[in-house]
Amino acid sequence: xxxxAGTNLPDRAMREQIxxxxxxxxQVSRLSDGSRRLVSISEIxxxxxxxxxxxxxxxxxxxxxxxxxxxxxxxxxTGVRPVFARKLQVSGIELEPDLFSQSNVEILRPATGTTxxxxxxxx
Numbered sequence: 001x002x003x004x005a006g007t008n009l010p011d012r013a014m015r016e017q018i019x020x021x022x023x024x025x026x027q028v029s030r031l032s033d034g035s036r037r038l039v040s041i042s043e044i045x046x047x048x049x050x051x052x053x054x055x056x057x058x059x060x061x062x063x064x065x066x067x068x069x070x071x072x073x074x075x076x077x078t079g080v081r082p083v084f085a086r087k088l089q090v091s092g093i094e095l096e097p098d099l100f101s102q103s104n105v106e107i108l109r110p111a112t113g114t115t116x117x118x119x120x121x122x123x
Contacts, residue, residue: 012050019044019052023084031071038075043082057082057100077102 002014009017027040041058057080062073079102085095 015050015052016047019047023087024082025054033065033069033071035071037071043080043084045083055080055082 002009002017022044025040025042025044026038027042028036029039030036031039037060039060040056042054042056045053045055047053056078058075058077060073060075062071064072066072077100079100081097081100085100088095
């Protein structure tokens, strides 16, 4: 979009502006069962030479396919505590320290229109 505006910025300057403007990249993908799911949350940590560097905070690990054809997986922390957590804290948003622990795992479930708590109550 910068190039379409007709400005004559070098590639490095454009990358630096983008890297300084964004803290988090949230990736959503279409899975093999046709559903769209959040598959990764990464933090932009800066620049190394001409490359924008990122570190993954949460990721989906695919475990297989259910008999109904739904993707089975788990969403888990990578163990990296993001730098932007400090910015959130300054804004009054407190995050639990164990949120970023590798033992923090959430199983992916097919979208049913109910919450995980409602599903547990009916089970």
